[in-house]
Amino acid sequence: MNFLVTGGAGFIGSHVCERLLREGHCVWAFDDLNNFYDPRIKQQNLREIASVGGHFQFFHGDITDVRAVSELFSAAKFDQIIHLAARAGVRPSLEQPALYQRVNVEGAVNILEAARKTGVRKITIASSSSVYGVNSKVPFSESDPVFSAVSPYAASKFSCEALGHVYHHLYQMDVALLRFFTVYGPRQRPDLAIHKFTKLIDAGQPIPVFGDGSTARDHTFITDILDGIFACTKNEFGYEIFNLGESETIRLDKLISLIESALGKKAVINRQPLQPGDVPITFADISKAQRILGYNPQVSAENGIPLFVDWFRKNRH
Helix, strand or coil: CEEEEECCCCHHHHHHHHHHHHCCCEEEEEECCCCCCCHHHHHHHHHHHHCCCCCEEEEECCCCCHHHHHHHHHHCCCCEEEECCCCCCHHHHHHCHHHHHHHHHHHHHHHHHHHHHHCCCEEEEEEEHHHHCCCCCCCECCCCCCCCCCCHHHHHHHHHHHHHHHHHHHHCCEEEEEEECCEECCCCCCCCHHHHHHHHHHCCCEEEEECCCCCEECCEEHHHHHHHHHHHHCCCCCEEEEEECCCCCEEHHHHHHHHHHHHCCCCEEEEECCCCCCCCECCECCHHHHHHHCCCCCCCHHHHHHHHHHHHHHHCC
């Protein structure tokens, strides 16, 4: 099959491209290589994808550029789209809310429209656990109300979910929305906590810890996320939303302890107040994904953190 992976040079996208190639598919990656973090990291990801072999093409472009998107869809006939391209991160979205809406919402419309016009019937779209906001109950279920976003990033992802439903309802497209819960693993973005903490602890520098360490996250290892994504590509749902998480929470102080243990070094803590837009806990109810996708996460934080640290040590430079 011919797959388009938007955001294909990024953390999750590069892993998706590699697995698609290993399964014998033809893959086109679309990415603007922006400077949200060092573009050289994405360029290295592209080299690693290309080293897998098979039919792989990279298109450098921006999902907000209608002409670039149109040229991309003219270059190949896609069977499926995995739409991962977005401006990521809660805290940066507080500084640039308009940018997040433009890229994440307008960009999603451009991809959906191009898919509609060229007859692509199936698209899998990355959403986020951020849409739950400060949820009144845990674990978070897909049936919970999500009208209490607490960041521009969360609002943009909720908008993408609504757009996905519109394109399913009006044009009978098969749309799966995946609410990712704090993904980590090899190639994780350097701005995310596990990567940032590992780098700073390894260098003997203080790590910024917001709050008293009691906030908790459902950290999900990249291979488990890939299993959920690929299950979506192999089934048709009409329109569905799925949580993809590990379905276990880990407190921030415990997470730091696991990184310390894997590195064999102690962290220097720089305690700071909680940040606007942060939520006290994320925790995925994955029963729907288990039932419909056969989703069965395998990598606990106790096993995943050492795997990440091992990758970091081999790639720190």
